[in-house]
Amino acid sequence: MRVGLFLFHESRYPSADAQVIDEAVQEARLAEAEGMDAVFLVEHHFDGNCAYVDPPTFAAAMAMATSRIKIGFAVLQTSLYHPLRMAEQIALIDNLSKGRLIVGLGRGSLVNLHEYAGYQIDPDTAQERFEEIEDILLKCWTQEKVAHAGKYWNFEIPMLRPRPYTKPYPQTLRSVASEASLAAQARLGRPVLMAAATAPGAARNIQIYRNAAREAGLHDDAIDEAISQCWVARTVVLAPTDAEARDVGLPYFQQMQTYRAAQSSAFEAQVAKANASGRLPVLCGSPDSMMDDFTSLAKTGIGGVIVRFRTGPMPADFSTRALKLFMRDIAPRIRH
Known part of the structure; x- marks a missing residue:
């Protein structure tokens, strides 16, 4: 199983934005130095829940700040x-x-309606827009002259430039939030x-x-291969001892x-x-206390886990220590 960092840094006050953004860059660099496979970026607007706000812009910075680690979106609010x-x-x-x-890719937030309002998007149209946008992306990356006539966009372009570096285009995954999807x-x-x-979930x-x-008629080998490319997101509160966590x-x-x-009634x-439910909605404890959960997760055959270490106003030294603990004590037990 691959291991990734979920870079989801909250900044409650505008005066702290610059510092938190710098800390996010440093945590991504640390993830690469510690041998993590990927760093995943999130997207939220107008509320401080994600300090760097714009994941494509931040991903460009990540591309320059790192040299090996994969850079993922989890997810773009398409x-x-x-x-x-x-x-x-x-x-x-x-x-x-x-x-x-x-x-x-995901359609957009399920809980933050103020994001749709700010971008003047009717949330009831979000799924339709998502489907049409994904179709356009694939056309633009694989065709030269692109003509599109849809419900929300109509255009004709001679060619999208630059062409993707990855052929035919970068790995593209959908976020799923329900059994049906x-x-x-x-x-x-x-x-x-x-x-x-x-892990049971x-x-x-x-x-x-x-x-x-x-x-649907897929063979087991193809199913195993698809699952080996899936990722699951987890949040942990990790410290050297259960008591400190x-x-x-x-x-x-x-x-x-x-x-x-x-900010959100939803x-x-x-x-x-x-x-x-009476259960903590987060893994909390020392590496030993959460080891079984992660080893059980690895046994499902899923390709990767995206771990969020920093939540709320947590200081950078607490989350970076947690990342190092995870890579020292847990990652060796669950990686391929």
């Missing part, structure tokens, strides 16, 4: 973009990174990005994927929940449901 601009940006970053890009991608044999709070998702793919680290995660819940409902 419905907020103009498709031609998006196609150009991704092709350029693919060239700058010399083919290190993993393009994770997971099964739909499985029937196509497409790898996905998913979230799962526990990830195993259940993998079984849903296998069942849907088999029902619980008493020092966990409050940062809880402050993140409170901060986001105040997120508030998610937090309330998670807390009502």
Whole structure:
């Protein structure tokens, strides 16, 4: 199983933005130095939940700040973009990174309606826009003259430049947030990005994927190959001891929940449901205490795990120490 860093740095105050952005760059460099396989970027606007805001711009910086590590999106909020601009940006970053890009696409936030409002996008049209944009991206990357006539965009261009560095185009994955969307991608044999709070939850998702793919007539070898290209996102509160993780680290995660819940009633409902279950919605503890969860996850056959170490107002030294602990004690047990 590959291991990736989920670079999801919160900045609550404008005065802290520059520092938090710098810390995000440093954490990505540390991930490469520690031998991680990928760094994944997130996208949120207008609320401080993601300090660097614009993942394509930040990915270009990552391409220059690193030399080996894969650079992924988890995910681009596709419905907020103009498709031609998006196609150009991704092709350029693919060239700058010399083919290190993993393009994770999603329709847009399920909880932050203020993002749609800011970009003047009706959230009820987000899925349609997403489908049309993905079709345009693939056309632009694989064809020369491109003519498109759709519901939201109509254009004709002689050629998209630059051409992607990766042939025919960078690996492109969809984010899935429901069983139906997971099964739909499985029937196509497409790898996905998913979230799962526990290893059993990830195993259940993998079984849903296998069942849907088999029902669509895919052979087991093809299914195994697709699953080996999937990634699952996890959040951890990791410290040298269980007590420090619980008493020092966990409050940062809880402050993140409170901060986001105040901005979004949908997120508030998610937090309330998670807390009502009586189980922590995050892995919390020392490397030894979460080892079984990660080794169980590796046994599902999934290709990679994207780990978020920093949540809420957590200081950089706490999350970077956690990254080092993970790579020293857990990663050797779960990697290929």
